[in-house]
Amino acid sequence: MSPTAAGPHPFPLPQAGEGVGMRRAGLEVWLDEHEIGWLRPVGTDEPGSPQGLSFAYLARWTAEVLAYPLAPSLPLPARGGPGSESQDDAVLRCFDRLLPNGALRRATFSALGLAADDRVGALRRLGHDLAGAVRLVDTQRERSAGPSQRLIAREELSERLRHPDASPLAAWDGQVRGALPGRRDKLGVYVEPDGGWYLVDGPQMASTHVLKPAPQDEPDRPFNEYFCMRLAARAGLDVAAVQLHRVPEPLLLVERFDRQRLDDGRVRRLHAIDARQALDQP
Known part of the structure; x- marks a missing residue:
């Protein structure tokens, strides 16, 4: 279901002389198909100044x-x-954990054409396919952007893996899609029943798997992770399904535990948070 026009947001409309409207600068926060709140930047627009985030739940969500x-x-x-309206550090930490970390964050922001500290810009551009059930919707962008699906050819992927420093794995065709949290470069993809791997973008699109290549300093990592995950499964632990692929470079394909493929072909987002989000850690 595509996002629809919502009722009044919990923040006041900007007054004359305030410049860019707060609503225009903000993002709708959804959990799968339910709009639950509103996120906006706080602070000044001065380069290098701290950029905070403000969040509030919608009353109709709290009534559910x-x-x-x-x-x-x-x-x-x-x-x-x-x-x-909450503007404390807990808001910043919660949403910051949805973005890549470290050097991968810098490379991803650069590929997006964003300043190194522009979290809101990154969340705006990457918000369709995040961890868990969270979606961030830019209503201005939604009016012009439709769903897209782009096949990844194995030869293309092999070329990218042979030159890992050229750009983040999520950067394709001048766009960034499928970027995921963490310090390791990886890619969220939609896997068709016929085995095709696709980059997806749009409110009705969601990745179903994660492609994890071998880091330059750990060429055997896909094999090690595959062995550990399969061993855990054989021991009776509830772990994600994994497959080992070669293109010919080794890749681990991991089924996302925060996604559920429905009988009609749609993908449901399931809410999940990591340990740092649960403990309110940066």
Whole structure:
């Protein structure tokens, strides 16, 4: 289901002289097909100045019987009550964990044409396919951008893997799609039943798997991870399904545990947070 026009947002409209409107600069926050809140940047636009984030739940989400919070650090208000605007560090930490880290973040932001500290810009561009059920919707962009699906040829992928320093693995055709949290370069892809790997973008599109190549300093890592995951499965542990591929460079294909493929072909996003988000750690 595509996002639809929502009711009043919990933030006031900008007054005359405020420049860019807060609503225009903000993002709708969705959990799969449910709009739950509103995210916007706070702070100044001065280069190098700290950029914070402000978040509030929508009253209609808090009124839902099955409503749940984004993370323990962002609890729901009283049922049915309007969410107060939160601007503390917990908001920044929660959403910051949805983006790549370290050198991979710098490379990803550069590929997006963003400043190194422009978290909001990155969330705006990458928000369709994040970890868990979270989607961030830029209503201005939604009016012009439709869903897209792009086949990844094995030969193309092999060429990219032979030159890992050229750009992040999520950068293709002048766009960045399938970027995921963490310090290791990897790529979110949609896997068709016939085995084709696709880059996807758009509100109705979601990746189903993660492609993990071998880091330059750990050429055997895909084999080691495959062995460990298969061993854990044989021991009866509930682990993600994995496959080992060669293009001919080795790749580990991991089925996403935060996705569910439905009978009609749609992909449902399942909410999940990592340990640092659960513990409110940066």
